[in-house]
Amino acid sequence: MAEQVASALSSAEQRLWFQWQLRPDGAEYNTPLAYRLTGPLDVPALRRAVDELAARHEVLRTRYPATGGVSRHVDPPGPVPWTSTDLRRVAPAQRESRVGEVVHAAAGTPFDLTAGPVFRAVLIEVGAADHVLVLVFHHIVVDGWSLEIITRDLRDLYTGRTPEPAGRYADFIAAEQRMLAGPRPARALAFWREYLAGAPAELTLPNDRPAPPNPGHGAGAHPFTLPASVLDTVRAVVREQRVTPFLIMLSAYAVTLATTTGSRDVVIGVPAAGRSGTGTENTVGLFINMLPIRVRVGPRTTFADLVREVMASFVSAYEFEDVPFQRLVEELAPPRTGDRHPVFQTAFSYQDGGGCGLELTGLTAHRLAVPGGTAKYELTLDATWGPDHTAGSIGYRTDMVDAGVAALIAERFCHVMATLTADPGCPLGSLPMLPPDEAALLLGLGGQPPLTTEPVHTAVRRHAVERPGTLAVADGDTALTYEHLDRAATRLAGELTGAGASGPDAVVAVCLPRGAELVTAVLGVLYTGAAYLPLDPAHPVHRRRTVLDEAAPVAAVVTSAAYGPDFPDHPVLGVPPVAGNPPAVPGARTGGRAYVIFTSGSTGRPKGVAVGHAPLANLVAWYGRTVGLRPGDRTALVAAPGFDASALEIWGALAAGATLDVAPPESLLSPVELRDWLVRRNVTHTFLPTPLAERLAALRWPPDSALRTVLAGGDRLRRPTPPGPPFTLLNGYGPTESTVAATYASVDPTDERAPSIGRPLPGVRALVLDGDLRLTPVGLVGELYLGGSALAFGYVGRPGATAEKFVPDPYGPPGARLYRTGDLVRVRPDGMLHFAGRNDTQVKVRGFRIEPAEIEDALRGQPGVRDAIAVVEPGPGDDGVLTAYLVPSGAVAPDAVAPDAGVLRRRLAEVLPQYMVPARLCAVEGWPLTANGKLDRAALRRDATELAGHRDVRTLPQNPMEMLVAAVWAEVLGHDAITSDDNFFDLGGHSLQLMTIRDRLARDLGRPVPIVTLYEHPTVRALARHLGQAAPGRHEPAPTPARESEAGLRRLASLRTARGRRSER
Known part of the structure; x- marks a missing residue:
């Protein structure tokens, strides 16, 4: 018979039982102890000691059946589940790996809390005098203090000594219930309400992957060790500030989190012993309570001041260590997202000394680290402080945090510990918080020399000499070879020079639609040494005239006299025919501007960006090398003349000796039309605006398509390329001020993360900075600044705007500039850039x-x-x-x-x-x-x-199952009207109420309802739909709609009657 009758659970047990109900097949709350035992082991004595251990501590014989509500039952003493594994016959080379496998399996096997047991032992025989002992407990019956008691008692029991008298966990439960019935919880909740007011609801950790549809709790850990030099500076701070290493490390972790998340306000879960009552010193059980410790990290605060503030914060919170954290969650009802932990998502665990050391007579016992299979929190810093050695690890949920991010946080913590303890009186904002390797990564984004400085028009002329008969431009029925293109452009250059429109200070407007004449005209302008200004004839007259007023061109090349009135004060020329011998044109200087492109301005007035020959040459050289562009290839001219991508399309093809094929207007009417045209024309490479590229990638492609690469740009690429397209998709990023493209990445269809914008092009330097022009840590969002030889000269006629956007490079040589893009990005641990939006549209x-x-x-x-x-x-x-x-x-x-x-x-x-x-x-x-x-x-x-359907419309339950769920919710939550779209947690529901709802639904439906089902389907409609679809158990009668309807109506009626009686009193 049982030693005790059924009794209530402690608050800590209720919390762990509820977590187990959510994941009964999980092992995140398994607590293993593993020891390597060297020497002659008395196995029968060890087994007796383990059995006596469970006999002494009744909590180790407890199970938690859930019939009619969860309760705790203590079974009479008996043998502890014991497994022996003999590895002596395993080959020596494989023996250690097998030891690890057995330990991992023992630690990772789930417990069944309803049936028990909650404690098991495994003994591995490695050799005659070499054993591994593994003791595994469910966390519901032990905490860190308990493990110290267990190892101490096991030592005494193995040698036949009598341990100190053990306390009873049931006594603690009774004392806790008396405390919870008194005024103390109300005082604690008042404190927590004020303490956490305005605190961040969630910890924002770097993560480029989408949230998993079925979150798991897989665990990873990255170890770290603090060097002896840091231990010396920590001891100095301990002496000078009269604080503990615990407070120093907790404060340093808060600074690390602030650096990682960008939030100066962080909340960290810290375990408290929870043993303030008398008689708990020798009691095994779960007493531990989590305290949310709030830390504000200000840039003007010194580390010494921060440690004192953390100490005061911890002392004030510790006053209420005995009030369960779950009560805080139930009463304050903080915002919750999915299965993320409420109030805090990161924890700090500190241990002074080795902890849980096992001493057995005649044996040497060495504690083994047991990697956890699952994680309780998204991020946990575990630290063990020793006199000569301090080590720890950054534990993390593998579905929420990448291994590279965890490694980075561990490196940051070690660096922060060294930096802050070395100079505790310096303001935090003045100290370098980034490790040297991370700073080097951030400073080393790009900066490679440009690929070439050969001007694009020089390359075109070279191709005209070397391959005069090669087709340069195909525009419908018009076909220009390189020789014909060069002759026509040279003739136009002569006419422009004769009109005084030449030289590096001149700008020539080109108002032509996409086509062969446009290509001829811009090449002719470059031959004169002037810069071309492309104007789209499709743009409104007012905009064209505004651009002309800003740019002040000295001449214009137009397609017909129809555009003559737009240029009343300028010489107007047409594109000359190819026939005839062109006049000689003086060699053009190539150090000045190549073109001027106008972009939309924030003030409403367009701004002209002046781009030089060298950046343009570097851009087209990069494009040609990246996509493998060569003579015989065909590229498409898709971009409108006023779009800077047209410069990449035109000069990328011609500088490589390839053919530029002009896409007819009708091909741009739909992705299907464009695909068919690209296939028909055997286009091998093309640039496309991002939205169009995404649509094109989603189409089916014929197997004979010649298209090899598509460079997308101009907007955010939202999703990877679906499998199927025959081409490689390149995700390009770059403002006009950095010459079309500044970074790029090849899109991997198998990468689940959001598409990256990659790394800088040669000749481009990228920096991610905060508002004070300091380096933004890896993973944190900051503004992207671009530098290097790819920058434009600035804005035409706008010295103020140029000075505002093109700023001195604080990390470069004298005279170096940076362009402020206004775009928000973050650097991934692999050095790739992730686009996060605009700094003026952060969501x-x-x-x-x-x-x-x-x-x-x-x-x-x-x-x-x-x-x-x-x-x-x-x-x-x-x-x-x-x-x-x-x-x-x-x-x-x-x-x-x-x-x-x-x-x-x-x-x-x-x-x-x-x-x-x-x-x-x-x-x-x-x-x-x-x-x-x-x-x-x-x-x-x-x-x-x-869309139709107003968001505030409240829908009443529509079917019997919804009526049943709503009625049970209304009764348990105390609400008069529950709608189909109401969310359990938004209504203030908590875990204990979920248990009650589960029991009542199971009773009315005649079948079990897993607690995880209620958690995963938090609205009435979602839960009702799931319950309606779930198959009844093998031995359970399937509920009929009539039964569900009857139960729902009966509960609604009784609820309304009871409420009506209360209102009459």
Whole structure:
């Protein structure tokens, strides 16, 4: 018979039991002890000692059945589960690996808390005098203090000594229940409410991967060791500041987290012993309580001051160590995302000395590290402080943190410990927080010398001499060989020179559509030494005249007299015919400007960017080398004349001796038309605006396509190339001010991370800086600055704007410049750049940082949605409104029906946190594009139609299962009206109430309901749908709709009757 009758659980046991219910097949709460025992081992004595250990401590014989509500049952003393493994016959070369496998299996096997046991032992016989002992406990019955008691008692029991009297965990439970019934919890909650007010809801760790659809808790760990020199400086700070190594390391970890996340306010979970009551010193059990320690890291604060602030913060929090953390969560109801831990997602664990050492007479016992199979928190720093050696590890959830990031954090922590303890009186903002290797990585992005300085028009003339008959430009029925192109361009250059339009100070406007004449004209202008100014004839007259006023060209080359009135004060020329011998033209100087491109300005006035010959030459040399461009290849001219990508298209082809094929206007009407034209013309390489490239990649391609590479640019690439296209997709990034392309990456279709913008081109230097022009740590978002020889001269006639955007390089030689892109990026541990958005459109809602790409991916996965974009638009007051624009998958059909907003929101709520579900859903027939092929974001609101189904409509339960779930929720949560879209946690629900709901639903349905089901489906509709689809157990009767309806109506009726009686009192 049982030693005790069923009794209630402690708060700590309830918390661990609930976590186990969520993942009964997980081992993240297994607590192993493993020792290498060298010497003559008395195995029977060891087995007796282990059995007596469980007999002494009743908690080691406890199980937690869940019939009629969870309770704890203590079984009578008996043998502890014991497994012996003999490895003596295993080959010596394989023996150690087998030891590791057995230890790992023992530590990673889950426990069944309902049936028990919660403690097991494994003995591995490696040799005659060589054994490994593994003791594995579930964390629900032990904590760190308990393990010290266990190892001490095991020592005494093995040698026949009588250990000190053991305490009873049941006594602690009774004392805790008395405390919780008194006034102390209310005082604690008042403290925590004030203490955590305004604290960040979540820890933002670097992660380029999308959130996993089925989160796991796989564990990884990166070890570190603090060198002796750091231990000396720590001891000095301990003496001078009268603090402990624990406080120093906790403060340094807070600084490391602030450096890693960019947040000066961090919350760290720190374990407290929870043994403030008398009689707990020799009691085995789970007493530990997690305390959320809040640390504010200011740049003007010295480390000495920070340690004192952390000490004061910890002391004030420690006053309430006996009030369970779970009570705090239940009462404060902090925002929660998926299965992320509430309040804090990182923990700090500190141990003074070796800890849990085992001393057995006649044996040498060495404790073995047992790698964990699962992780409790997203990030955990475990540190052991010793007199001569301090080591630890950064533990992490493998589905949330990359191994490279964990290694980086470990390196940062060691560097921060060394830096801060060496100069504790210096303000934190004045100290170098980045390890030397990381700083070198950040300073070494790019900076390679340019590939060439040969001007593009010199290369074209060389090809005209070497291969005069090679086709240079194909434009419908017009075909220009390199000889013909050179002759026509030279004739135009002569006419321009005769009109006084030549030399490095001159700018010549070229107002021509895409085609052979445009190519001839810009080449002719370069032959004169002047810079060309491309104007798109399709642009409004007002814009063209504004550009002309800004650029002040000395002449213009136009397609016909129709454009003559645009240039009343300039010589106007047409493109001359190829026939005839061109006049000699003086050799052009190549150190000045090659072209001037106007971009949209933030003030509403376009700005002219003057780009030199050297950056242009380097760009086309990079493009030719990267894609393997050579004579015989064909490239496409797709970009409009006013788009800087046209410079890459024109000169990339001609400088390589390839053929430039002009895409006819009709081929750009749809991705299908463009694909067919590219295949028909045997185009081998092309540039495309990103939205168009994404659409093209999604098409089916014939096997005989000649297309080898597509360079996408001009907008954010949102998803990798799907398998199937015959070409390699290059993701290019670069503002006009850095000559079209500054970075690029080859897109890997198998990479689950968001596409990277890669690394800088040769001749380009990239720096990611914060607002004070300091290096932004790897993984943290900062503004991208570009430098090197690829920069433009500046803005034509705008010295103020040039000085504002082109700033001195604080990390370069005298005279070096940087261009402030205004784009937000982060550097990955591998040195690749990840685009994160614009610094003036950073997305944040209700204090949560939003990754639009995650919302967009979720929308694209919904039926009826072809593509999506998420943005934050101005809303009432200071709040932004999260808005999603989507293209229905049937948008091209005349009878297409837009998706239902309510359905979309419900489905999104099943895969996204509630705060990431857009408040507005709008549909457009297709993405509006600018004249240059970029997404026209300003036109989205104008062209979009908000989907039907207002976000504030509250839907009552619609079917018997929804009625049943809503009725149970209403009864347990104390709410009068539960709707189908209500979220359990948003209504203030907590884990203990989930247990009650589970039991009542199981009773009404006549079948078990796993607790994890309630956790994973937090809305009434989602839970009802899942319960309706779930198959009943093998021996359970399937519930009928009538039974569900009857149960739901009965609960609703009884609930309303009870509430009505209360209202009458």
